[in-house]
Amino acid sequence: MEYLSADKIAVIDLASRKVMEDELDEDLVTERIGGIGITKHLYEKYADEDPIVIGTGLLTGSLFPGSSLGILTARSPRTNNVCHAPFCQHAGMEFKYAGFDYIVIKGVSETPVYLWLHDGIADIKPADEIYDMTPWEIVDNKKGLRGKLGDELIQFLSVGKAAEVDTNAAQVLVNCWSSGDRWGFGRLFGEKKLKTIAMRGMGLMEVADPEDFLDKCTDLVSLLTQNPALAKKGCIAFPAAMGAENIVDWIAPLVHRHSAAFNTPFPYNTFVKYNEAPTVMKESDVEEPGVMITDIAALLGFKKLNLSAEQACRMIEACNKYGIDPTAAAAMLEKSGAGDFESMQKQVPGLKENTQDAGTTPFSPWCPSQPLFAAFDGATDAAWWQRRQAVAYIFGIDPIFAIMAPEITEAKLIEAVTTGTELEISADTLEDVIASVIS
Amino acid sequence: MGLKFDSLKCTSCMACELACGYHRDEALAMLASSIVTYRNREKKNYFGIMLKEPENLVLSRPEGWKSNASVSWMKTWKPTRPPNPSCSGRPAICVKMKKRDLSA
Numbered sequence: 267m268e269y270l271s272a273d274k275i276a277v278i279d280l281a282s283r284k285v286m287e288d289e290l291d292e293d294l295v296t297e298r299i300g301g302i303g304i305t306k307h308l309y310e311k312y313a314d315e316d317p318i319v320i321g322t323g324l325l326t327g328s329l330f331p332g333s334s335l336g337i338l339t340a341r342s343p344r345t346n347n348v349c350h351a352p353f354c355q356h357a358g359m360e361f362k363y364a365g366f367d368y369i370v371i372k373g374v375s376e377t378p379v380y381l382w383l384h385d386g387i388a389d390i391k392p393a394d395e396i397y398d399m400t401p402w403e404i405v406d407n408k409k410g411l412r413g414k415l416g417d418e419l420i421q422f423l424s425v426g427k428a429a430e431v432d433t434n435a436a437q438v439l440v441n442c443w444s445s446g447d448r449w450g451f452g453r454l455f456g457e458k459k460l461k462t463i464a465m466r467g468m469g470l471m472e473v474a475d476p477e478d479f480l481d482k483c484t485d486l487v488s489l490l491t492q493n494p495a496l497a498k499k500g501c502i503a504f505p506a507a508m509g510a511e512n513i514v515d516w517i518a519p520l521v522h523r524h525s526a527a528f529n530t531p532f533p534y535n536t537f538v539k540y541n542e543a544p545t546v547m548k549e550s551d552v553e554e555p556g557v558m559i560t561d562i563a564a565l566l567g568f569k570k571l572n573l574s575a576e577q578a579c580r581m582i583e584a585c586n587k588y589g590i591d592p593t594a595a596a597a598m599l600e601k602s603g604a605g606d607f608e609s610m611q612k613q614v615p616g617l618k619e620n621t622q623d624a625g626t627t628p629f630s631p632w633c634p635s636q637p638l639f640a641a642f643d644g645a646t647d648a649a650w651w652q653r654r655q656a657v658a659y660i661f662g663i664d665p666i667f668a669i670m671a672p673e674i675t676e677a678k679l680i681e682a683v684t685t686g687t688e689l690e691i692s693a694d695t696l697e698d699v700i701a702s703v704i705s
Numbered sequence: 706m707g708l709k710f711d712s713l714k715c716t717s718c719m720a721c722e723l724a725c726g727y728h729r730d731e732a733l734a735m736l737a738s739s740i741v742t743y744r745n746r747e748k749k750n751y752f753g754i755m756l757k758e759p760e761n762l763v764l765s766r767p768e769g770w771k772s773n774a775s776v777s778w779m780k781t782w783k784p785t786r787p788p789n790p791s792c793s794g795r796p797a798i799c800v801k802m803k804k805r806d807l808s809a
Contacts, residue, residue, distance in 0.1 A: 418745035471735035526718035533716035537750040548768035
């Protein structure tokens with residue numbers, strides 16, 4: 267696969283410590299397009315070995331707006347179904363530029379390990395030194411792996427201590443922050459004794475028709491500048507847009523800055539500071555001034571427990587350090603009669619309820635279930651949301667941005683990958699792939 | 706065409722870095738870019754933009770603009786490639802950093 271691709275699939279067996287590599291076959295891309303079209307295919311191919319499949323879409327890491335998405339595909343301990351968890355920020359892009367389109371992780375390691383993906387190489391490394399670290403410590407520029415591996419831009423998919431106990435709420439985090447893993451995939455990392463996946467991308471991806479691809483992307487960016495969503499900032503604006511309580515004033519005194527996932531025009535990650543003044547813009551000596559709010563449901567979950575904004579944010583920090591899905595943690599605490607803030611903080615390391623639900627969709631409820639800020643044509647019901655998610659996960663588009671941007675149509679996505687790859691990918695092909703991933 | 710950066714409006718999305726690399730190579734590669742998103746202090750949420758010039762480095766930082774940086778992490782930093790010849794003759798390659806004076 268020559269274009270919009272790293273042209274590599276790696277099958278990593280943690281039991282034998284062997285890595286098999288293969289090229290990404292153009293026929294497979296023509297048939298399955300990419301993203302979850304192919305992660306699900308690979309999952310089914312290795313299903314007997316209980317794999318975790320990680321991949322990206324053809325547009326991930328490209329000029330196409332919203333191209334930040336990476337995907338984890340595995341059988342969810344929570345639903346017992348094959349589900350997909352999105353990871354955005356800069357990790358999806360980094361995975362692809364590290365030289366991989368897809369990796370299949372199978373087998374169980376005898377001893378703790380981590381994966382180091384770089385320059386098209388997948389190294390399985392002993393994790394003894396980092397096994398007791400929190401996800402925050404793993405990324406540390408001095409004591410953690412960024413320091414040890416000598417690069418402060420390494421991105422991580424990590425688990426914390428929650429992955430070692432019997433809980434379906436253990437989460438795979440992106441660096442220090444919550445991801446879209448609401449499926450308990452952290453538990454699967456723990457069972458495989460896989461502590462983290464470190465990724466750094468120095469690669470280059472060719473585009474079949476670079477000028478036309480650039481034109482298509484810039485035309486779309488021009489269209490997007492008219493989108494009312496781009497006047498908003500932060501996931502803290504989501505609840506009001508969804509017809510729920512407006513929390514902006516509640517959280518505003520803590521808000522520092524909003525940041526975006528890779529090449530995504532809407533900055534929905536909201537950083538709050540409570541260990542120093544949020545107005546401080548220059549770099550200070552405070553190592554951990556606050557936390558990044560990446561999952562609005564988690565913040566709302568803790569607000570519901572009658573916590574102040576600062577307390578709710580500190581609870582998210584505690585969950586991130588322990589490696590538990592904060593949305594699930596808030597629900598567990600509510601169910602158990604949470605108590606006061608101090609009591610809740612103490613309970614976090616012991617949270618291990620095995621939440622089970624039937625699971626009506628393979629797509630993460632991390633993404634709000636309705637359009638945000640912008641109007642889409644036609645019904646915007648559960649079927650619309652599921653199709654919109656499927657399309658985003660197939661092409662590598664940020665799922666939250668996908669529900670804000672009606673300008674990103676299925677036709678434009680097909681045009682972009684056709685221009686970028688010169689492969690014949692039709693609307694009928696997309697229809698077939700959507701049907702296969704939703705079923 | 707030019708770009709003007711206001712560091713407080715930067716969202717660390719890296720679109721500028723990607724576009725610059727694409728302009729150089731007509732391919733997707735951040736390594737080739739003269740514009741670099743500084744995102745090394747993630748836990749502090751401290752980010753901004755750096756511009757590589759032939760003999761200089763310009764920083765668009767949250768607290769303000771700086772040229773010929775002398776902060777500690779810059780001392781070992783070297784541009785990976787010289788500026789793109791196609792950018793020569795344009796002021797500051799294609800980027801104008803907005804000066805900002807914050808007392809915070």
